[in-house]
Amino acid sequence: ARAQIGVTGLAVMGSNIARNFAKHGYTVALHNRSVAKTDALLAAHSGDGEFIRTETVTEFVAALEKPRRVLIMVKAGDATDAVIEELAAAMEPGDIIIDGGNALYTDTIRREAALRERGLNFVGAGISGGEEGALNGPSIMPGGPVESYESLGPLLESIAAQVDGTPCCTHIGPDGSGHFVKMVHNGIEYADMQLIGEAYHLFRAALDLDPKQIADIFTQWNSGDLESYLVEITAEVLGRVDAKTGKPLVDVIVDAAEQKGTGRWTVKSALDLGIPVTGIAEAVFARALSGSRAQRAAAKDLAAGELAAKPADIAQFTEDIRQALYASKVVAYAQGFDQIAAGSAEYGWDLKPGDMATIWRGGCIIRARFLNRIKEAYETDPALPSLILAPYFRSAIETAIDSWRRVVATATLLGIPVPAFASSLSYYDALRAQRLPAALTQAQRDFFGAHTYERVDAEGKYHTLWSEDRSEVRTG
Numbered sequence: 422a423r424a425q426i427g428v429t430g431l432a433v434m435g436s437n438i439a440r441n442f443a444k445h446g447y448t449v450a451l452h453n454r455s456v457a458k459t460d461a462l463l464a465a466h467s468g469d470g471e472f473i474r475t476e477t478v479t480e481f482v483a484a485l486e487k488p489r490r491v492l493i494m495v496k497a498g499d500a501t502d503a504v505i506e507e508l509a510a511a512m513e514p515g516d517i518i519i520d521g522g523n524a525l526y527t528d529t530i531r532r533e534a535a536l537r538e539r540g541l542n543f544v545g546a547g548i549s550g551g552e553e554g555a556l557n558g559p560s561i562m563p564g565g566p567v568e569s570y571e572s573l574g575p576l577l578e579s580i581a582a583q584v585d586g587t588p589c590c591t592h593i594g595p596d597g598s599g600h601f602v603k604m605v606h607n608g609i610e611y612a613d614m615q616l617i618g619e620a621y622h623l624f625r626a627a628l629d630l631d632p633k634q635i636a637d638i639f640t641q642w643n644s645g646d647l648e649s650y651l652v653e654i655t656a657e658v659l660g661r662v663d664a665k666t667g668k669p670l671v672d673v674i675v676d677a678a679e680q681k682g683t684g685r686w687t688v689k690s691a692l693d694l695g696i697p698v699t700g701i702a703e704a705v706f707a708r709a710l711s712g713s714r715a716q717r718a719a720a721k722d723l724a725a726g727e728l729a730a731k732p733a734d735i736a737q738f739t740e741d742i743r744q745a746l747y748a749s750k751v752v753a754y755a756q757g758f759d760q761i762a763a764g765s766a767e768y769g770w771d772l773k774p775g776d777m778a779t780i781w782r783g784g785c786i787i788r789a790r791f792l793n794r795i796k797e798a799y800e801t802d803p804a805l806p807s808l809i810l811a812p813y814f815r816s817a818i819e820t821a822i823d824s825w826r827r828v829v830a831t832a833t834l835l836g837i838p839v840p841a842f843a844s845s846l847s848y849y850d851a852l853r854a855q856r857l858p859a860a861l862t863q864a865q866r867d868f869f870g871a872h873t874y875e876r877v878d879a880e881g882k883y884h885t886l887w888s889e890d891r892s893e894v895r896t897g
């Protein structure tokens with residue numbers, strides 16, 4: 422037994438992570454349900470380092486140093502349970518099973534508890550960065566028992582992306598917290614992509630720019646506050662010309678966005694936790710609407726009403742869009758961090774928001790320059806009531822606010838949908854408002870269901886006898 426780590430499930434992500442470990446000097450035991458994948462990996466990449474080829478789970482487990490560390494990289498869901506069961510039967514107390522897939526965090530909580538009973542350590546680890554990240558340095562979000570991190574942490578930290586000498590990997594918290602945080606990461610990824618999509622749509626529909634021109638704008642933005650992986654790849658995608666037709670590639674792709682489900686999970690969880698993640702929710706719904714192709718086709722003649730003239734000052738409106746994108750992005754991240762805080766409180770995880778900001782600075786899909794600012798904000802005040810209230814972001818939004826309003830107003834007057842820009846601005850305005858129409862909601866609830874309300878000027882719960890003499894009674 423001489424492998425420090427075993428990887429089972431050798432599709433692209435699994436193979437690339439295995440190669441990443443090998444490149445960092447670890448001996449890696451390889452296992453896959455069909456041995457053909459293992460052999461393909463060895464044939465193409467044996468030069469990356471030390472691999473041990475195994476065919477059966479028994480052989481695989483026997484190849485590992487104790488405590489054994491096995492990383493599972495299979496499709497989330499039933500496949501994961503099947504592999505865990507096979508491994509657990511062959512492993513011994515103290516060994517560590519790591520699930521690197523996009524598992525639902527409640528599954529991870531369940532699996533961790535069941536394996537703990539059997540003396541095994543189960544680590545649900547979110548891994549972000551796609552195929553390229555897996556090979557060259559992903560962002561890793563491992564949960565599970567803290568003791569397991571002592572033996573596992575150094576391996577994961579060495580293969581993770583590094584930013585300013587800090588690995589994009591840290592122990593997140595107990596049981597399902599790693600997968601919970603990865604889920605919220607993906608929700609933010611959805612919001613970020615939707616916001617970039619809305620900016621792109623405005624350039625085309627409000628300013629009549631072509632994809633190449635828009636690509637140049639995104640390239641330029643990528644050297645400023647908006648510098649991020651998603652902005653960078655947007656520029657590359659928009660610059661791409663289709664070989665077959667000579668048209669911009671983006672114009673020959675069907676505009677129906679798909680999803681594997683992590684964004685939807687984020688919103689479901691947020692609903693349960695009572696956290697308004699409006700940016701993420703709009704992003705999930707925008708994908709759903711884009712995919713309602715029959716309904717959209719049937720709606721093509723719906724009236725637009727009288728539309729305003731397009732903005733005359735292209736440079737000014739371009740800057741407005743940049744500011745709106747930045748401000749909306751701050752809101753989306755603020756909401757995501759609120760959800761992490763709420764999840765942490767609900768499950769007793771004691772998560773540190775600054776940790777997420779730190780390990781999301783590199784490797785992952787949402788890596789961005791401004792995560793440094795988020796990290797600083799939580800370092801200065803770990804108990805920030807909202808990221809929006811951190812001095813840096815407060816003042817960034819103050820700078821952006823007029824542009825942000827102009828963009829939402831102009832889009833509305835031009836009939837261009839901007840659900841994420843608009844809902845983020847509404848969220849911001851609602852958060853600031855010291856008096857909301859919720860007082861009316863409370864009165865209505867009291868009217869039809871005697872649900873009671875609180876008064877601004879007295880303690881207790883009150884009810885108005887709406888169907889009697891309309892006098893008020895104290896109920897609690």
Ligand code: 6PG
Pocket residue numbers: 523548549550551607610679680681682683684785786
């Ligand atoms: C990542 C990505 C990754 C995957 C998304 C795609 O962090 O590396 O988020 O996990 O590409 O889950 O999600 P959708 O198919 O739902 O868009």
